[in-house]
Amino acid sequence: MAKAKVFVTLKEGILDPQGQTVENALKNLGYNNVSNLRIGKYITLDIEGDNTKKELEEMSHKLLANPIIEDYQIEIEG
Amino acid sequence: MAKAKVFVTLKEGILDPQGQTVENALKNLGYNNVSNLRIGKYITLDIEGDNTKKELEEMSHKLLANPIIEDYQIEIEG
Amino acid sequence: MKFGVLVFPGSNCDTDCHWAVSELGQEVDYIWHHQTDFNGYDCLILPGGFSYGDFLRSGAIARFSPVMKKVKQYAQTGGLIIGICNGFQILLEAGLLPGAMKRNDSLKFICRHVNLKTENNQTSFTNKFTHGQVVSIPIAHNEGSYFADEATLKVLKENNQIIFRYCSETGNTSEKYCPNGALENIAGICNKEGNVLGMMPHPERAMSDMLGSSDGRMVFESIIAASLQGRGKRDE
Amino acid sequence: MSDLLSIALELGLKEDEYSRIVKILGRQPTKTEIAMYSVMWSEHCAYKHSRKLLSKLPKSSPYVLQGPGENAGIINIGEDKAIALKMESHNHPSAVEPFQGAATGVGGIVRDIFTMGARPIASMNSLRFGNLSNPRQRYLIDGVVDGIAQYGNCIGVPTVGGEIYFEDAYAENCLVNAMCVGLLEGEKIIMSGAAGPGNLVILMGSKTGRDGIGGCSVLASEEFDETSANKRPSVQVGNPFMEKLLIEAVLELKGKDLLVALQDFGAAGITCSSCEMSSKGEAGMELDLDKVPQREPNMAAYEMMMSESQERMMAVVTPEKLEQFMEVCDKWEVPASVVGKVTDDGMVTIRHKGRLEAQLPSKSLTDDIPIYCPEAKEPPYIKEVQSFDPLSLKEPDDLNEALLSILGSPDVASKKWVYSQYDHMVQTNTLLLPGSDAAVVGIKGTNKAIAITTDCNGRHCYLDPYEGTKEAVAEAARNIVCCGGKPLAVTDCLNFGNPEKPHIFWQFSQSIEGMIEACKALDTPVVSGNVSFYNESFGEAIYPTPTIGMVGIIEDIKHITSIAFKEGDAIILLGETKAELGGSQYLKVIHNKISGKPPAVDLEKEKSLQEAVLAAIKQGLVSSAHDSSDGGLAIALAKCCIAGGVGAWISLEYNNLSFAQALFSESNSRVIISCKADNAQKIQALCENNKITCQNIGQATGQSLSINNTINLPLGKLRDVYEKSLEKQIVGGKS
């Protein structure tokens, strides 16, 4: 069994109002040194089998991310 | 300037209905080899200054994560 | 004519859509998300709600329901399909309509009546409207900020696929009358062939003045009229 | 001290309560049994301090089909239809985690409704926070509203109204009271009494995890050392998607007659439902915890018995119907497992891993409980505040400014920022959009609608719990009448401090007294409710807050009346304005004072006023109606203008009052009506018949509100202040 992580992020150039709102909130708390904050999804899961890389690609493409607005990245551990 | 990542995850034992539902959906798509799927947040940002580690800790604790139900992890690059 | 209202786990406007078309004297059935072999319908409605809790992205999981294969076939053979709110989101995720839905730019759920400008009244869903007519129909959604890349937007415009835009009471479609951050105030689009419509506002909630507006009736009345003229195709 | 006794004490039982347990059992209890008693005998489940007084509330009326005692009260509305109603608090969980606390509050109250076999058709909520200038309060309201919205919107039950107040007294103890109303069609109600020995006990819904068992972790060291504290989250997380599936599954099970009994899991999960179902059904129950679907490995017996995992229910089903039952659950993708059976020995028997974990007489947990009747003593502040004379304060020079300040104060300002986040239109029955006195929900297939409201002015209850509570009931009824409805029944949520303190218990008993009188006088029996004590921190209690939820019937939807003035209407004031500025918004906002005698309620007057208003509405004489409450007459007039998009030209006679009193006094039993000029006389005649003072005070016209030529405010300005103030204060932190 492997542990896998999938990071889903909004494509560059697509506005991220949530990220912006959080960034503003941080600035209001005095953290003026923060910029370019963006919020994505961090999906962790356990997966069995030998074909995990390919399957994770498929899952991400089909379901976990929406390729029109999102990118994804996969990491497999152990 | 450093690039930082904050991973926010639900504490162990806290119900993750979203993760559960997505896991079921993957199973219905035939990926029966997936388990323990959980969904958290993946926050990326740029930060200036020399005190970034400590400040990111503070921000995460105060705002980015909800310490009552969430844990966080910080990574700082370059 | 006969409508079919799809029911996914978590749909919650299914009964409202059922009620709305019954009010207009039409036959209507529910179609369960597992069903793969239905036929005899003149129009399918994908209702609003939170299919699969809207977890991950709204509509993302529902589009893999067994029923959706048949819905795609139905679309390809020219059948009329209207997706409302969550139904619109499902159609986008399923690729039956172009583009994607993002979270409202306010990051809040918004429930209220909005004004819509009818940009194209030559469709099976809008033939009872006049061109440019401003109507009041409520929205109720968290993810209604329509997005499409430039190329897609260009195609939408070229083919007159933008059906409704958010606007002011007088039909001004400037950005400040957009409740959710949607690209060019887009509230509803159809496919190139004109038989599939997706819209965020809920026409089934605007069926009588007692509910605050009766403008939504025109959407269903248009479908009925189109069907009588033989537009769309009964799937036998 | 014995180990067992110290565990009992840590779990909140008292020493003599522990002795009582030993006596009932005739032996030492097991640890799991102590845990079970500790929750079943807790204030929350047992109503130890309130039971006695609550028993005096009026509960019956020919149309009451189910009074207090079941999951919800039920009233008959004719045409083979009935309405289930219930309100409940989720104060503490919301203070800890506002989003999940409020969300699970909605989930819980909605379950109470469909557990009875009613389809939930409307939700309401009554909220209290501290001052919005404090960022924590803004965080709380944002989270609470978001939690209510996300849960309620997802399950497709419209959240049609509620109320929100901001007082320092709630800063450390916000109140989140959620109410739900359901529609029953046909005769059948599902009850919770487990009947028929041999019948199967089924657990349906989510798996059981270690949610909400924080307090019981004292048992952990005994049974389960290796689990770290961090595995015992005390925050419950809601899953509205599962709830929606449960609603549909349960209603289909009811429709197919597959249920003997059903109970949702409130506090204390399996413990509470197994004990209550057994006790109510005069039966027993045997459960095997190994069969409970678990979300986490290695759960101990007490963890399963105490778990507060959400979206779970317990059903009793006959063996013959099991297969059909499971088919329905499968269809809706609701997990369900048989976990035990009904027995005839009156005992709740719990086994786990082959071990007998508990065997208790069910009645001992639900009926044979310790009852307390604490001492009540009037707190000293009462005399002090009641002797304060608002007339001793200098009136402001600029009453226009004063009016705007009150209109824009968060208690009074429009709650649009809140209700636009709630789906208030789903189910297509919402016949009056939020903004009027009560919410109105149509009943399809009939010409009827129901009106729903929640009311309580905590400030008034603090200054005089007896009058304040009378007022809450009177105002609720008045709100329903103003919408065209006849008040039918009450559900309440009584939020107080620590009842073991004589001053708090005095507030409580005064409040109950007032409620009894008002409910009797207005013919609105109390059919369900909830008590939330111990709302204190650092020794300071919240204001006594007996929230009244009320449902009324509108016999014909053409009687539905909003608060909106119509151009050209005559404006009539029913009722008398008295020198009653005590506890008013005016004192709070303009003079920064919470003091004085709050307005009194003459229940007989109130009753005849309401009858006159309803008669006028039913005769078709009325084009708008609005009761005058928070902020007084001037604020009520402003709201009618804003809602109608029309100004008003008002001329008040105020005899021996000052002008500020005439504008801002919060005297009860007043309603502003507008009507076609021709109808004014008929309305006057109706009032004379009912011995109600009635004054023709002006006309709806133009684009500004003018009162005696002294108040002169353009409509646009009023609307701006009314509609934008709350959002500005929540989002921007500005006041």
Ligand SMILES: Nc1ncnc2c1ncn2[C@@H]1O[C@H](COP(=O)(O)OP(=O)(O)O)[C@@H](O)[C@H]1O
């Ligand atoms: N917590 C809330 N949730 C939903 N709606 C609310 C809430 N608070 C207030 N409202 C709605 O806002 C409107 C005005 O509320 P309120 O100021 O209490 O009115 P009134 O003074 O006329 O009783 C009502 O329709 C009420 O239901």
Ligand SMILES: [Mg+2]
């Ligand atoms: Mg009111």
